[in-house]
Amino acid sequence: MxxxxxxxxxxxxxxxxxxxxxxxxxxxxxxxxxxxxxxxxxxxxxxxxxxxxxxxxxxxxxxxxxxxxxxxxxxAEYRSRGWAESTKRLYRFQLKCYLSFCETMSIQPVPVSTDDFSLYIAYLAHYKKFRFCTIQNYLAVVKHLHKANGLKDPITDNWHIKHLLLGVKRDIGDAQVGATAVTPNMLLMIKKELNLCRLYDLSVYVACLIGFFGLLRPGNFLFKDKHNPILRIEQIGSIDDGFIITVHKTKTIQFREKQLNVVIPQITGHLLCPASALYRLLSLHQILGSMVRHLYCVKV
Incomplete structure (x- = not known):
């Protein structure tokens, strides 16, 4: 070489x-x-x-x-994104409840014994007065806590826990209570209390109309903070009979596999015309020279 x-x-x-x-x-x-x-x-x-x-x-x-x-x-970053932010917030709240109970009762949270887990179920049903579906949700975080630590969850294949839950369900029932429906009269009452010349008040009013006429969950058009807006001005397009809002992420569309087009109709002469209110909000943004791209004002 x-x-x-x-x-x-x-x-x-x-x-x-x-x-x-x-x-x-x-x-x-x-x-x-x-x-x-x-x-x-x-x-x-x-x-x-x-x-x-x-x-x-x-x-x-x-x-x-x-x-x-x-x-x-x-x-680790990808794993942390396995759940939606709303799900993680809910699990953190439920986990806090479970850990607080374990600390009060001086029991080991992981792995939890069948007897200790039975006490937690009784606590949720008897003292917290939770509905059965809520109890099931609170128990889910305990299951995930065990699986995350490589342990068998305390519910699956556990006859004693399943039998206990069956007794709780038989005692308190499993009836579902729906939320109170929003009516046009409620929207008119809200409108009466607002000063629609102010950006913040107009934002609140438009949010109510978009949710009502668009049949949207609050999480589809509101946001937790100004750094994470869900609805931005560029998502709004004009059509002949109103506006169309493109929503990229909802509770049922979590992976951007498709988009949802929501029509905000023009109801000429109606006191609750959503398109007119939205047009007014967009115009006010333009008049004030707002540099933000989210639709709603987030503070007074």
Whole structure:
């Protein structure tokens, strides 16, 4: 073996010396670049993006530390997005209730014994006065807590717990109580209390009309804070008989697999015309020169 590069020749001579001392032979075999990716990237550092490719192939990435650590971090981030933010908020609240109960009763939360878990079910039914469907929701977080720690959940295949839940269901029933329906009279009462010349009041009024006429859940057109708006001005388009709102994410559309087009109709002469109210809000945004892109004003 030989090379025109003097630095490489130093290593070749050293290799020959080691062969003579330790009595072994070395051979050079060509490996196609598509299989020898790291060496191929090193030989093409003069080409664009090859240095970045080399970093990505190294076991230790100079740009971001150990590749394994990076993958662990990314995997954890993806895992944290397995549930919607609303679901995570609900689970945190339910978990707080469970851990508080365990602390008060001086019992071990994970793994929980059948007897201790029975006490928690009795607590939810007798002291919290929860409906049966709510009890089931509160127990779900305990199941997830066990599974997340590699443990068997305390409900599945547990005859004692299932029998206890059957008794709770028989005692308190499983009737579902729907929420009170919003009526046009309620909307008129809300409108009467608002000053529609103010951006905040008009935002509240338009939100009510969009939810009512668009048959939307509050989470589809409201938002928790100004940094995470659900409904933005660019999602609103004009049509002949009103407006159309494009919703990309709902409770039933969580992975952007499709979009929902909601028509906000023009009801000429009606006191609760949603298109007229929405047009007024958009015009007020324009008059005030608002730089924000979310539809509603979030503070007075």
């Amino acid at each position: 030989t090379s025109r590069n003097p630095v490489v020749m130093v290593y070749i001579r050293f290799l020959f010396y080691m062969q003579a001392v330790y009595n072994f032979s070395s051979f050079a075999i060509h490996i196609p670049g598509k299989f020898n990716t790291l060496a191929d990237a090193c030989s093409r550092l003069h080409e664009k993006d090859k240095l970045s490719l080399e970093y990505d192939l190294l076991p230790f990435n100079p740009k971001g530390g150990c590749v394994e650590d990076t993958l662990v971090r990314v995997a």
